[in-house]
Amino acid sequence: MEKIPMTISGHKALSAEYEHRTAHERRRIVEAIAEARAHGDLSENAEYSAAKEQQSLNEGRIQELESTLALADIIDVSRLGGKSVKFGATVTYIDEDTEEEKTYQVVGDPEADASAGRISISSPIARAMIGKEEGDSFEVSAPGGARSYEIIKVKYL
Structure with missing residues (x-):
């Protein structure tokens, strides 16, 4: 795969987003799913469906960030x-x-x-x-x- 050129600040921003999604968003979404599950019947539970969709979107973005960061070619613009x-x-x-x-x-x-x-x-x-x-x-x-x-x-x- 080809390297992805990126500035130092761009790499820091993507790394920060990755950390936030893995450390905070994952936990928040899992808690939302657990709370929605506690409300009973999952087939008609809109909160559960919304939380599962959020989880899917978050995990997809995490995978995208992992791939991008792995291929990053960090260029120091100041040089x-x-x-x-x-x-x-x-x-x-x-x-x-x-x-x-x-x-x-x-x-x-x-x-x-x-x-x-x-x-x-x-x-x-x-x-x-x-x-x-x-x-x-x-x-x-x-x-x-x-x-x-x-x-x-x-x-x-």
Whole structure:
């Protein structure tokens, strides 16, 4: 299997979620199942069904986190540098049509969250930026047609 690139902070966040789900959520769900069982007939017990569904979802997420953490290739962004965009770069760019400015950090798939300013390295916009430098333009195909952007700043934190 391929390694999954990840920042140190992304790895810490996933590890914390794993710890929370295994140490706290599992116990809470087991207690909820036991309490629902105590209410009697399980065939018509909505609390029991809901708790079992929560257990299934939690266990599925735990397995997903285990797999992701096992394949993690942790990259220390503070040791990276340069003028071109690569994994870990924080890029400020401007939409050449609307003059709208945005700043995102290029991170691994599991830690991507555009609303928090982190885009996945495999996203179309990140793939179009890779290798570009300040002042370079790049184009991204979008549902409404191609969009052009210009990179204003590239930095590594």
